[in-house]
Amino acid sequence: MNIKHHIKDRLYRAYKSIETKEHHLAYLFLEITRRCNLNCLHCGSDCKAEVNAGELTTESWFKLIDYVAHHFSTDVAFVITGGEPLLHRDLERIGQRIANHGMRWGMVSNGMVLSKERLEKLIAAGLDSITLSVDGLEDAHNLIRNHPKAFTQINQALAVVGNSSLAYKDAVTCVFPPNLNQLNDLADILLSHKIRSWRLFRIFPSGRATDNDLLLLSFEQTQQLLQWIAQNKKKYQAQGLTINLSCEGWLPMSLDEQVRDTPFFCRAGINIASILSDGTITGCSNNHSSFHVGNVLKDDLAYVWENKFDDFRQREWVKETTCSNCEHIRSCKGNSIHLWDKNNAKPNFCYVKDLSLPI
Numbered sequence: 001m002n003i004k005h006h007i008k009d010r011l012y013r014a015y016k017s018i019e020t021k022e023h024h025l026a027y028l029f030l031e032i033t034r035r036c037n038l039n040c041l042h043c044g045s046d047c048k049a050e051v052n053a054g055e056l057t058t059e060s061w062f063k064l065i066d067y068v069a070h071h072f073s074t075d076v077a078f079v080i081t082g083g084e085p086l087l088h089r090d091l092e093r094i095g096q097r098i099a100n101h102g103m104r105w106g107m108v109s110n111g112m113v114l115s116k117e118r119l120e121k122l123i124a125a126g127l128d129s130i131t132l133s134v135d136g137l138e139d140a141h142n143l144i145r146n147h148p149k150a151f152t153q154i155n156q157a158l159a160v161v162g163n164s165s166l167a168y169k170d171a172v173t174c175v176f177p178p179n180l181n182q183l184n185d186l187a188d189i190l191l192s193h194k195i196r197s198w199r200l201f202r203i204f205p206s207g208r209a210t211d212n213d214l215l216l217l218s219f220e221q222t223q224q225l226l227q228w229i230a231q232n233k234k235k236y237q238a239q240g241l242t243i244n245l246s247c248e249g250w251l252p253m254s255l256d257e258q259v260r261d262t263p264f265f266c267r268a269g270i271n272i273a274s275i276l277s278d279g280t281i282t283g284c285s286n287n288h289s290s291f292h293v294g295n296v297l298k299d300d301l302a303y304v305w306e307n308k309f310d311d312f313r314q315r316e317w318v319k320e321t322t323c324s325n326c327e328h329i330r331s332c333k334g335n336s337i338h339l340w341d342k343n344n345a346k347p348n349f350c351y352v353k354d355l356s357l358p359i
Contacts, residue, residue, distance in 0.1 A: 005253040009331055012253070012263050020270050020313050025072050025305060027267075029274035029285050032061060032094060033083040037112050039146045042174055042215050044207035044286055055277040056296075058090040062097050064275065064296055069101040071302045077128075078105040081285060083277070086113050092125040099126025106130060106168070111157025112150065119160055129168035132157055132195075134186065136179030143178060144215070155189075162194035170197035172246070175225050176215045183228055191241050200229065201246040204339055205348045206288070219354040226251070226351070230258040248339065249351040250332035266336045269312025273305060283312050283337055290342035312337060322346040326353070 033055055036043075056064075068076055078098050085091050085107050098105040106129030107122075119127075135141045138151040145151075161169045171190055173179070179186070183200075190198055202217055202225065209215045217225065226245065233243050245251075245259040247266065256263045268274075268283030269291075275281060281294040281304050293308040294301075311317060318324060318334035322345055326332070332352075334340070339347040346355060 002254070008257075008263075009253045012265075013331055016265055019265075019267075023270050023305075023309070023313060025068075025076055025273060026271040027077050027079060027273075028068060029079045029081055029272065030061065030064075030094075031081050031083065031274065031277045031285050032056075032085055032091070033088045034277050035087045036083045036110075037087060038084070038110055038150065040110075040208070041144050041146055041212060042176070042203050042207070042209040044209070056275075056279050058093060060279070060297075061090075061094050064301070065094070065097045065101065065103075067301060069103060072305075074101050074103050076103060078103065080105060080107040082108075084110055084112065086118065092121055095122065095125040095127055104128045108133070108172075109157070110145070110150070111154040112147075113153075114157040114160060116160050119164055123165065127166065129170075130161055130166060132161060132169075132171050133174070134158070134171045134190070135174050135176075137182050137185055140176075140179035140182060144174065144176065155193075158190070158193040158195060168197070169195060170199065171195050172199045172201060174201050174203045176203050176217060177221060178214075180217065180221060180224065184232070187232070187236050187241055187243070191236075191239055196240055197242050197244075199244050199246050200225065201248065202349070204248070206286070206338075219356065222349075222351060226255065226259055230255070233259065248336040249349075250328065250335050251351055252328070253331075266333075268337045269309040273301075273309075281308075283309065286338040288338070288341045291337055291340075311342065317342055320345070328352060 080094065086109055095105050105126060107127065108131045111132050132154065134154055135144045141151040141154065142148055173186060187198065202222055203209050203215045205216060229243055229245055236243050242261070244261055247264065250264045251259070253263065268287065272283060273281065274283060274285040275296055276285060279295045279297040280292050281296060281299065281301065282292045291311060294304040315333050321334070323329055323334050335347055335350065339349055349355065
């Protein structure tokens with residue numbers, strides 16, 4: 001690490017320390033349903049067409065939204081997820097409740113049933129942003145989404161969103177071996193639909209993807225992904241498409257600044273909290289259940305936020321793992337929370353070291 005990157009790293013560590021100490025809630029993810037119209041191979045939540053477990057009622061979501069406005073701040077932004085949020089019969093009412101407090105909300109969708117008319121209704125209910133999941137060209141997207149018409153539908157959704165008045169619209173791609181060499185074509189598709197922001201994720205081993213080698217990039221393939229972003233980021237930026245590696249995965253500052261606009265910072269439990277469909281409180285909705293910290297049906301959210309998120313903020317448990325002796329531990333702090341099962345001694349993946357090799 002040269003002196004410039006060393007200084008940047010130290011300054012960013014200091015910034016993260018301040019953010020962690022203050023831990024202002026900025027984003028609250030609401031998993032309003034686990035119902036889904038797809039049966040994706042990589043689903044971390046095992047979402048299905050019908051759900052058997054109990055889910056919060058619309059009235060419960062209303063109470064939660066009101067609570068956040070009164071006990072936190074109207075600066076908190078909501079991100080509505082699923083499952084597929086568009087399958088919830090009261091999505092617009094929930095969004096309108098947020099907007100009524102003068103608060104922002106966005107959503108994540110697979111695009112299967114997103115029409116121009118539905119999007120207009122959502123915008124009328126205050127929708128501020130939307131993220132669409134695009135996971136490759138037709139062969140790869142249909143494969144991972146486990147549906148023969150998924151690619152056709154996502155293209156239609158991209159066209160609808162691209163031509164909309166939304167302030168912020170972006171796409172996310174789960175990169176896996178079948179689409180690793182399709183990234184240039186995907187970038188061109190997004191540009192053709194006037195999508196200006198694109199985030200790339202590496203599928204991590206959880207949920208249905210836990211034991212499916214078809215879905216998981218090897219360590220070497222992950223380095224290929226990083227190099228593709230580093231080599232193409234400026235080119236596509238000049239064409240109007242901002243590309244970023246997702247928020248997961250610590251990298252040395254010298255590489256991080258080549259693949260992200262903002263350096264890695266796992267904000268789960270620091271600026272981000274999530275409420276799962278049954279009321280479970282956690283940091284990121286992708287966290288393992290060992291990081292669940294309460295339930296809004298019986299626990300006071302403000303109290304939980306102040307007193308139950310030490311595992312996210314202090315990271316004392318990392319001292320008992322294989323990461324404890326790593327030379328990067330002061331900057332990395334154990335990487336993204338969603339890469340961990342707290343009962344295990346090492347993360348599910350590391351962007352810097354090949355965990356398949358002896359440590």
